[in-house]
Amino acid sequence: MRDPKRIEEVITQLREFWYQNPDLRLGQILTILSKKTDVFYLEDDELIKRLKEANSTF
Numbered sequence: 001m002r003d004p005k006r007i008e009e010v011i012t013q014l015r016e017f018w019y020q021n022p023d024l025r026l027g028q029i030l031t032i033l034s035k036k037t038d039v040f041y042l043e044d045d046e047l048i049k050r051l052k053e054a055n056s057t058f
Contacts, residue, residue: 006044013051020058 018029030039033050 002044006048009048010044010051013048013055016055017051017058020055 014029018024018026021029024032033047033054034042035050
């Protein structure tokens, strides 16, 4: 079973990114973060990593 604590981290990082970039739609954000990886296969820990990177560079 996956750790349910990851959910809050994903949401927190996504919220921070989205507030910095309010003109983007959710689908656009996920496409940007997927970096040519099918979003279906993108693990949450990798998504968190990419969100943290994006939050520090966008």
